[in-house]
Structures are given as structure tokens and as C-alpha cells.
Amino acid sequence: MTHRSVFVVSGGTGITAEAIGNSMLSQFGDVAFTQHSLTYIRTEDDCRQAVARIQAAAEQDGTRPVVFSTLVNPTHRELLNQSGALVLDLFGTFLQPLEAELGVRSSQKVGYSHAVRDPSAYRVRIDAVHFALDNDDGGRTHHYDKADIILIGVSRSGKTPTSLYLALQFGLYAANYPLTEEDFDDLRLPEALQPYRDKLFALVIDPERLTVIRQERMAGSRYASLQQCEQETRTFAAIIGRYNVPSINVTERSIEEISTRILAQTGLQRRIR
Amino acid sequence: MTHRSVFVVSGGTGITAEAIGNSMLSQFGDVAFTQHSLTYIRTEDDCRQAVARIQAAAEQDGTRPVVFSTLVNPTHRELLNQSGALVLDLFGTFLQPLEAELGVRSSQKVGYSHAVRDPSAYRVRIDAVHFALDNDDGGRTHHYDKADIILIGVSRSGKTPTSLYLALQFGLYAANYPLTEEDFDDLRLPEALQPYRDKLFALVIDPERLTVIRQERMAGSRYASLQQCEQETRTFAAIIGRYNVPSINVTERSIEEISTRILAQTGLQRRIR
Secondary structure, eight states: OEEEEEEEEOSSOOHHHHHHHHHHHTTOTTEEEEEEEEOOOOSHHHHHHHHHHHHHHHHHHSSOOEEEEOOOOHHHHHHHHTTSSEEEETTHHHHHHHHHHHTSOOOOSOOOOHHHHOHHHHHHHHHHHHHHHHTGGGSOOTTGGGOSEEEEESTTSSHHHHHHHHHHHHOOOEEEEEOOHHHHTTTOOOGGGGGGGGGEEEEEOOHHHHHHHHHHHSTTOTTTSHHHHHHHHHHHHHHHHHTTOOEEEOTTOOHHHHHHHHHHHHOOOOSOO | OEEEEEEEEOSSOOHHHHHHHHHHHTTOTTEEEEEEEEOOOOSHHHHHHHHHHHHHHHHHHSSOOEEEEOOOOHHHHHHHHTTSSEEEETTHHHHHHHHHHHTSOOOOSOOOOHHHHOHHHHHHHHHHHHHHHHTGGGSOOTTGGGOSEEEEESTTSSHHHHHHHHHHHHOOOEEEEEOOHHHHTTTOOOGGGGGGGGGEEEEEOOHHHHHHHHHHHSTTOTTTSHHHHHHHHHHHHHHHHHTTOOEEEOTTOOHHHHHHHHHHHHOOOOSOO
């Protein structure tokens, strides 16, 4: 297996460069990559140190490192280009066609999305996180009028992480409520949820996956048994079917995918970008 | 102000394409962008529908839309390129130079980072979120031996959202503990924290910002007064100085920036990528 050093170089957190880097590198299963992050590159001096680290890796490996860069500053980009590495300039490559298309020059400053820099977006986000925490797991139900969405599901179907992701990433007020055995007797939605039926969204999970997750937490318990998981998921399906609650099957999906699909399905507008 | 329609087109969540799109568009302050997400484009049919939506916007606007695409499938990319929009092909543009450099062909499948698809990474992440919740706000302290990091700070300095972000994004076990007036009398760290001094990390906030945040929550209270905020932040600074606790000033920083800087400063290794 061949080996390559990979550097993510950014004037900020490096999260964007890393995401696109990971996605591209996953295309090359036969190469072993060693990944390094060089973030908050703000000065020419930072830049020269980054280049020195890249060149040291090149010397040690005997091969050219691969660099994913989101540097914005033209001088910094130029310095990086002289490193001798394969520099994939995510920002610079598209800036010129974009300027040409829009007919205006760019500000060439480090750019952030609103979610990251706008103080009012910051507040929305923090408030949303606290809302998710306060309204987690059915603990409180008297603030549901403020909720953008109320996730329902059986225990360990991923309600809490999804609520938190919706809050952190999109600034949405997401409550969640577990449906438990007591709710299953009469196939009715719990009283607390009845007035908010139009805010409900169901997380559905396959019993085979649910039992694995529950076993990790309470091995050998009735709660974790396949039989119990089958019964709960079957009854849950009947309830959401009866009330026409929109749903997503979370079994094979990441939190990102669940959350973005919920947005797409519900048409909910994110509060931050 | 000129106006442009912008489309984020992705075979997955669109999060990466959106991040780079937001960052590039923020360079053009004089253009009003209307943003659309076309995500989970998985089939040629999905692709044709996306192209139709882009072309409809072009017709309505009378200008070419801008498209940020992370489509991987070559046929889909080709279809998108024929839309007539300015297509910034984030994936395709760098694939060829990368293949040439590595001397291997890519698999051309939709790529995901480990964090997103690997089931064991999924579990780490969920466990980390539950750890952050269980160990939030000093509520429990007897699991600190399992913590990767324990964030300390005055009330409303951003400990909870930062802990959750560290959990969701990096799979880290992050506890947090508020330092309150009772802890300030003798300038000592609370007993519960003493055995874990090497795991502590302090979130420092300017009193002027803190009072604004607290006013939003409890307007007119002593808790929110500038005087109180000044006293708490001053005493907090004295305590972390005395115990040499590493720190970051969070005042002007996003949660992403705080979290990634904590990683860089502590050298903590993320559990998921």
C-alpha cells in the first residue's frame, strides 16, 4: 500500500477543507493517507511555517504531499503554491470564474458563513441548543408551542443527537419525546403531543439495529431483546401510521443525513446558515 | 444590488458544498444571493430534475445561476454541466490532478468521511453526546475519569454548546463545570475538579459580552449586571492563573473556532474524522 501525507491548510477552522478532503480521499481506497491539520493560518509567518512542515513531510516520505487549502489571502495562497506539494486550492480555483460571472471583484477576506460570525446567529444557535436540552426526552412538554419540530421515536432511536444537531447546525428548536410501553397499550399518541401533531416527526429504526444498540447499553436485558425491539418498533409504526406522522428510517443513516433529510421533507427553514 | 440564484447540488447532505459556497459568496457583499439546496441527488432522474430547477431559476432571473456541486458520479456531473449555469465542480475539478499525482484511478463513488458512515464511529459519537449531556453543568462529577476534557467557565460562557460540538464533531468526551460565586471566596478550584487538573480547559469571556448575554436571559438582575460580570471574570482569571489552566477567550469566536482551537492547543486527538 502506498502512503501519502495530506495537509489541510486553512485560515480558519479547517472544517470545510477537511470535509472536502475526506470526501476526495475516500475515493482512493488503496492509498494510506496520514492527515495533518494546519489551521488558523493568519500571517505570512504562519504560512511559511506551514510550508516548512509540508516540505519536511515531503523529504521524509520521498513523495509529494497533497494539500487541501481554503486559504483566501492571495499572498498566502502564492506562498503555499511554492511549497512543491500538490496544492488543491479550493478557494482560489473558483474565485476567478465567480468574479467573472458576477462582474465584481471579491473582497479577498477570510469568509465565514453567517452561522459562524453573525452575533445574532450565534444567539439563535445557543438558544436552540438550550431549547433542545431543556426539551430533551419528554422531560418538559409545556414549551412545545415554541418548538419548530418534535421528534418522536422509541428509546435509543437517535432522537437526542438529532435534536442537538438540528439546533447546532440549523438553529432549529427541536424537542424530542420518547414513546414507551405505556403509550403502546391503546395505540394513541400521548396527551402531551396531541395539540402539536403538525410538529411531530418520527424516527424509525429497524429492530435488528435497535437491539444491537440497546445491548451495548444493557446487555441481556428484556429492554434490549430482539423480541422487545420488534414489538416496540411494530407498535410505533402503527401509531405513526394512524396519525399520519411523517417519518424517516434512521437505521443506515448518519446524523447529518437524518437532519438534512428532515429539513428537506418538512420544508422547515433553517434559522441560521 | 444585483441578484443571483445559487444552488448547492450534492449526492449527499450538501453540507460540504454549502460550507464552501457560503465562504465564497461572503466575498461578494454587493450581490444578493438566493440560496437553494438540491441534496441526495442519486439518480439520473434526480439530476434532470435538479437541472430543470436550475434552468427555471435562470429563466426567471434572466441571469445564470451559480452552482456549487460536490456530485461524484461522472454522468451526473456531465448532466449538471449542461445546465447552462456557472457550475463550480468542487469534486471533479480536483479529481484528475489527484489521480495523476497518486497514480491510481478513483472509485468514483459517493464518498463519506468515517464520522458519517463507519458504524463504530457512529457509536462513539452517540456515546460522546450522551456523556456530554450526563456531565453537563457540573451535574455529575463521578465520571470525570472517563472525560477527555473538562471545560470550566463562568455561567453563560458557552461551555454547554462547546461540549456538545466537541462530542458531535470529534467524538470527544467533554464534561463541563461552572465556576460560581461559592467557588470564588477562597480562589480555589472546587474539590470535584482537583483530581482532574490536567483535564481542565477554561473558557474565558469578556465581561462586556457576558453582561449582554446574561441580560438577554435575566434582564435587570444582579446576575446580569456589568459589575457582577466583571467581578466573576476577574476572579475566574485569578483562579485559572493560579492553577495554570490552559484557556481560550471565546468572546469573538464561533463554537467551531473555539472547538478546533481547543483541539490544537491541547493536542487532544479526535476519536472520529
